[in-house]
Amino acid sequence: MIQVSGLRKLYGDTVALDGVDLHVREGEIYGVLGESGAGKSTLLRCVNLLERPTAGTVTVAGQELTALTERELNRARRRIGMIHQHFALLSSRTVAGNVAFPLEVMGVPRAERRRRVAELLDLVGLGGRGGDHPHQLSGGQKQRVGIARALAGDPAVLLSDEATSALDPATTHSILDLLKRLNAELGLTILLITHEMDVVKSVCDSVAIMADGRVRESGRIADLIRTPGSRLTRDIFPLPEPAPPGSVTLTFTGDPQRPVVSETVRKFDVEISILGGSIEELAGGSVGRLRVAVTGDTEPALAYLRERGLIVEVAP
Amino acid sequence: MTWDEMAPLLVEATWQTAQMVGWSTLFTVLLGLPLGVALVVFDRGGLLPLPAVKTVLGVVVNVGRSLPFIVLMIAIIPFTRLVVGTTIGTAAVVVPLTVGAVPFFARLVETALREVGADVVQAAQAMGAGRTTIVGKVLLPEAFPGLVAGLTVTVVALIGYSAMAGTVGGGGLGDLAVRYGYQRFETLIMIVTVVVLIVIVQLVQSLGDVVARRLSHK
């Protein structure tokens, strides 16, 4: 749905993006993680060409945006929704007026506009608040207006730059739930930027981790979790890194209730002591990670664990 | 001089002032608003960056702003004659008043427009809005309370300028104060004129404040 290739962006001497490739599949929620200054916002703003990339191409819904004229681009942008960290609502307009803005831009007639606005406000749970001004709303409600506005053009794609960073945890939760619902009900593809691992854990299907203008790691979360040495896995689980020499880190997906560890101890001549670990609930199911010390006849025991579908990493 | 003698003089002078200020306000808005918009739109990082054009406009505005009004008024006499065919009377005064106020108002417009958040403009761009739409539906409406405040300041300045301009043939309250109050030592008329001016300025300012406040949804 979104295909970014070889994207570079320079601001004078600053290299904000240094050859970024990104592939967002239709209907997925794709998270971009990274520290401040990693280039996340620049990347997102290049996706709808608010920022002209220095090099590279951006294709959204089959249309190569980087090849369009300004007029064509404006047309294409109407099908790419965007929500903002500080909501970016027009204070001169009511809530309904804000949601109507993109419809006016698209030239939708007044009666039709009114109907769509009411529909959209209902969809985001703000039915009846159309006459209020943005300053009368809470942060979460403002973001809902932002979401309703972003959906006005029936977009295939929604871009979100830190849309929950200005909100408290409970409100963040409700906005993420709304995004998940829109993703499920409307098949909306969402590319979201965040620096909160919790956001990635609770809503994302795929993720890209950025540092210094490059993507360090990307893919489906379920796949990354199963990739030994994955940075994402290390970031998700609160285990001390690097692992102590000789220790074994086990990652298990699927049903964490299976008594694999005790089975192993029974079957082989080993002792396993637990150094640390946790189970995390991810959008795709729960994943556990356990750091253990194994003593005794280790090799066959570890082979058995691998056979049972666990990812086994032995620290050198 | 008695009140009965003074009243018609005051009424006429107030009417002349109102005409001078009214017409020059109208022309100032018609010329100054687009100029202020141009200063923002053509700026580096603006909607249509044309830094060279913006620099030229900026210089023109600064020149206009740095001339004392009384000097400007005399310096542009040939221009005034060209436009209205005469250099005396209310119509002739409207020309220097407008020329003096346009750069002033344009700067205030520029300031008000710059107050509009870059994020709102970008949000509009992200929705596929073109430049004209952004100016008309985002920049101007969002800056409206600021524009009204700027207009209020401009009208008050125009009332002041008009008192000066009046002395060279436009009539009005300033002229009345000078001719009767100063040249004929009618202290009372001087005082009354000053009071009327204060009241007018006060009314304009209060009206502007109320309108700006009612329009602001912050």
Ligand SMILES: Nc1ncnc2c1ncn2[C@@H]1O[C@H](COP(=O)(O)OP(=O)(O)OP(=O)(O)O)[C@@H](O)[C@H]1O
């Ligand atoms: N308009 C700009 N002009 C100059 N440099 C810029 C501009 N925008 C971004 N940069 C630079 O590009 C780099 C990446 O910035 P970007 O805003 O994309 O980071 P980010 O990952 O979104 O960070 P944050 O988490 O703080 O929002 C930074 O070094 C930043 O200083």
Ligand SMILES: [Mg+2]
């Ligand atoms: Mg950012």
